[in-house]
Amino acid sequence: xxxxxxxxxxxxxxxxxxxxxxxxxxxxxxxxxxxxxxxxxxxxxxxxxxxxxxxxxxxxxxxxxxxxxxxxxxxxxxxxxxxxx
Numbered sequence: 001x002x003x004x005x006x007x008x009x010x011x012x013x014x015x016x017x018x019x020x021x022x023x024x025x026x027x028x029x030x031x032x033x034x035x036x037x038x039x040x041x042x043x044x045x046x047x048x049x050x051x052x053x054x055x056x057x058x059x060x061x062x063x064x065x066x067x068x069x070x071x072x073x074x075x076x077x078x079x080x081x082x083x084x085x
Contacts, residue, residue, distance in 0.1 A: 003078050010075030018068035 062069070 003082050007075045007078030007082070010071045010078065012075075014068040014070070014072030014075060016068075017071060018065050021064050021068065
């Protein structure tokens, strides 16, 4: 029973870690750059928006998400080990 709980907690912790990693990158509702010498991003609308016209897919990369993916993988392995045995 303990292996099931640990596996479930690791899987959930991995998902929460990856969501938190995306949210820690900065404000989503403030499209203005921090430095005033950089140009304004190319926005889909003229007002403040959550989504710029082109958003990079850097938040899906392995370099930022490997701890969360590792936690999820260990959790899934623990859950599957209980089912197989």
